[in-house]
Amino acid sequence: MEPMLTFALAKGRLAEQTFDLLERMGIDCHEARNPGRQLVLWDRVQNIRFILVKPSDVPTYVDHGVADLGVVGKDTLMEAERPLYEMLDLGFGRCRLCVAGFPEAQAASVEHATFRVATKYPAIARRWWRSQGKPIEIIELHGSVELGPVIGLSDVILDIVESGSTLKANGLSVLETVCDVSARLVCNRVSLKTKRDRIRWVIDGLEAQVRENA
């Protein structure tokens, strides 16, 4: 029997798109697509199991080695700051990590003693403004970050932007792009070595699928 592989996937669209690729490789994702109340889902023939978790928990499961592989957005990965192997850009889940606010925010902020940033990504924000040599105050939010500048909680936000329509609807615009984001295949550092052939098979298979789609 091949060694068991465990995938940690972020619930929702990223997981669905990952299943699309895996199914084309001959992995049975039927159970994983219809989890019900099950937390651990199997393809027993291939000896692969899936766990569906919150996106920000994917790097945690993989880092601790309880999941060998994970699929997660680059934004979540950068925020988690965990030492994982980042094996593949899966090409979907594309968006940008941006600084947004009212266009005059950047200029006005010079007068402020502190520059306030509302974000779901405090670690990325700290690193970004540190690299710019600018002191900031981070206001950590868990949703509707756009409200920050609108209601006067913060000067700018740092968040992912897909179409930009939410920003526009609130009179905000992108001031700076921090980086491009897409879904990544991550791997535990030990698993990559101890289950080398099996994981190489998954990586090569996914890479071929991604190239075909491109």
Add this chain to the structure above:
Amino acid sequence: MSVKKLQIPTGMQDTLPGECEARNLLEERFRALFRSFGYREIRTPVLEYYDTLSERPYGYRPEHVWKTFDRSGRILTLRPDSTIPAARMAAGPLGRAELPLRLCYLQSAAAYQVDTLSMLCEQPQAGVELMGESGSLADAEVIGLAVDCLKAAGLQAFQIELGQAAFFTGFLREAGLSDSQAHEVRQLVERKDALGIQMYLRQESISAEVTDRLMRLPRLYGDATVLDEAEALTQSPECLAALRNLREVIATLERTGCEAEVTIDLGMAQEAGYYSGIIFRGHAAGAGQPILSGGRYDGLTERFGRQMPAVGFALMTKLLMIALERQGARFEASPLDVLIACDPACAGDALRRAAALRAEGRSVAMIYRVDRESLLRHLDAGDAREGLLFTPAGTERIAKEVKR
């Protein structure tokens, strides 16, 4: 009782009797192995001057070490590893010792984990340093000894992975990267992020030919065929010598009957900046992180005023025990031989009996009252194999079937 009084600092841990007993057993095996290869045990101070550990380019960053002050205000740190103190020792108090010098240690190291915030900060380690010997034979001796330790511990499935610091630095130098570029690429290779390398080098206007070559680094892992692949990618004498070193080490290990699975990862970037040649890690199935790491550090002792080549490893005993447990091992305190409960009136008889049993080499603990129930509870809990009850009416022997 306030709960606060029961807390211990984050990252520290208590060791309970079962674990303690198992760890002692493991450490005795390691000690015997080290001794059989001629390594002399040392202990180093729990505190060192921060200056000793922080000097660039090798040093620890301030956020990674536990710090305190002495009376005069100098910064002290808990030792974050035992290699730097051993190097200091080899140049200082052992400065006149004949080379090669073989040192070993079984002691803890405390550092804030660079990798994972939740991890153990205090790590019991077992390790060796072979100083004054350069070359592949010395490298192979140390790696072979590391393998023997893992086998002696009863670890089932494990792998030794070899990398080469000199290959890595030589490869980046051959590509003509600046120091800051090399630093960035090193971090990306450590994450095996080939795409990140491509994006970064494009942004830095590095030629496509060099970019293609560097993008191969994250994938240069696997069996020995990786060495052929790497050889085709470089003309740097430094890199070629490094690859030759790896081949020689693998050949020596095979010759000496080392049965461990040995693999290569040329993209292994060293955590400790002082490595200069071969680097290696031990991976156990079921452990999320390496259980041992080591390598050659030829430049380290020089900074204490005595130049000599050196190679060593540290085995993280606690991580090894976690791996053993995940592979099915159980660590429980073994039962005492005899537990005696006695009426104070019969204490004389009971104590004489205990002394006689101890003289036979048996372990005996006392309960200084006649408490049959308590005695039975202890026996039920598997604390002792046999109970003796001393009362004025006579002596009763209670033997329980010890379940484990």
